[in-house]
């Protein structure tokens with residue numbers, strides 16, 4: 237499949253909108269432009285695609301409300317501006333999406349949340365549920381509790397982490413430039429746009445050393461790093477101008493514009509590599525014949541009803557192997573319940589999980605997105 241087709245087929249899209257773009261000449265939020273992006277995202281939703289929005293802009297909105305002429309340099313003032321501005325930011329999105337009868341949700345995350353296994357799984361489960369309900373999650377950094385991120389303005393990384401989290405097909409980073417140039421176009425009139433390049437290309441560092449604009453803070457370097465991070469879960473990254481007319485819908489229809497940063501491997505291979513390289517086996521699940529067939533047929537999750545036995549001292553989120561009655565390895569994946577709870581759930585239908593455990597967790601023992609059949 238060619239790149240155009242791949243992008244046009246993308247089902248899960250993360251759109252990151254940067255500070256440099258969201259502000260109206262440096263004064264508060266550009267609400268007219270926000271309305272245009274919302275129109276486009278609503279169109280994608282109508283086509284049955286799932287969209288997560290990662291939006292900056294809280295500091296810029298808060299600065300205007302608090303009467304700050306320049307971006308504060310003190311972290312506590314940045315945090316105050318972010319807290320004030322976040323209210324307006326989500327309010328503007330909510331009222332625009334409401335016109336299309338679309339529901340939004342506010343998600344505030346830190347990088348730490350996503351490196352902690354338990355919180356990672358919880359964030360993922362919430363996001364998946366919201367997407368399943370047709371909601372548009374609007375993600376920003378939880379600026380009140382971080383210092384480094386707010387100083388460097390790094391929502392690009394957050395966008396990539398979210399793309400990893402939900403295994404998005406595409407990460408679209410909208411900024412104030414047409415894409416990535418071979419040198420900073422602010423300083424070099426002869427800078428040329430790069431239409432497409434592998435995210436792993438080592439020449440990228442030297443192209444992006446020029447820094448950022450007045451309100452944005454990460455510059456292109458964080459975007460390149462974000463593309464590399466997103467490529468780990470096999471996502472394509474696009475850097476494009478948010479001022480280009482209908483940019484989101486045109487891209488989603490397969491039109492080639494901006495700069496594409498391509499992963500070295502596809503989604504399935506990336507997931508296999510990730511499972512193989514980063515995690516150790518913590519236990520094993522013995523499947524009955526029906527479950528073996530269901531997994532081998534492909535595209536199915538592992539439900540507790542098809543598991544006969546569990547060995548090992550694993551916790552929620554650990555990797556376990558799935559074996560058949562003869563001990564042959566069928567699959568490996570990340571388990572949603574720890575060993576003690578899994579033992580209680582053996583052979584039980586998912587509808588009984590609440591009764592057995594006293595709370596309603598995920599219906600799958602291993603979700604199909606976290607499963608690699610060998």
Ligand SMILES: Nc1ncnc2c1ncn2[C@@H]1O[C@H](COP(=O)(O)OP(=O)(O)O)[C@@H](O)[C@H]1O
Nearest residue numbers: 254255256411417419420448449452453454455
């Ligand atoms: N090679 C490059 N190509 C394009 N832009 C570059 C390059 N190197 C540095 N930049 C700068 O990066 C800026 C975008 O980054 P930033 O202001 O952080 O945006 P955002 O807030 O959208 O994340 C551009 O305005 C540009 O000045």
Ligand SMILES: N[C@@H](CCC(=O)OP(=O)(O)O)C(=O)O
Nearest residue numbers: 254255292293294295391453
């Ligand atoms: N979280 C903050 C700062 C994030 C930020 O500016 O990031 P970026 O858009 O990548 O330059 C905000 O919403 O203003």
